[in-house]
Amino acid sequence: MSRAPVELPPITRAFLDRPDTATFTTRRPDGTPHVTPVRFTFDGSTGLARVTTRAGSRKARNVAAGGPAARVALCQVDGFRWVTLEGRAVVTDDPARLAEAVRRYTVRYRAAPPSPPDLVVIEIAVDRALSLNL
Known part of the structure; x- marks a missing residue:
């Protein structure tokens, strides 16, 4: 994913x-929104957000079905302060990319993420950020 960091x-x-956790919004194949709480990481130097999940989860299947045009949104909220990160997403089970996602998650949340056998990472190339009261 080549991009200028946001x-x-x-x-x-x-x-x-x-x-903190965030809401993660994807589009189902019928176009309706699917919103779920997730833990995630954001690398400000590359503009890449990561969500680990199971390959069979609805969110991973929605991203995969969207192909290279799949757009998603992460929204972290604390009272009347919030940040929404938007961008194109891909799902990968590449061992190096998955290991980096797990490493970053473990640092941020001070515990490793769940590790089911079908663990994948959704990588979001953030190209838009919206916020309020920050």
């Missing part, structure tokens, strides 16, 4: 470093 102010990046 520029975020330091206060916004600090907010995204907190060990």
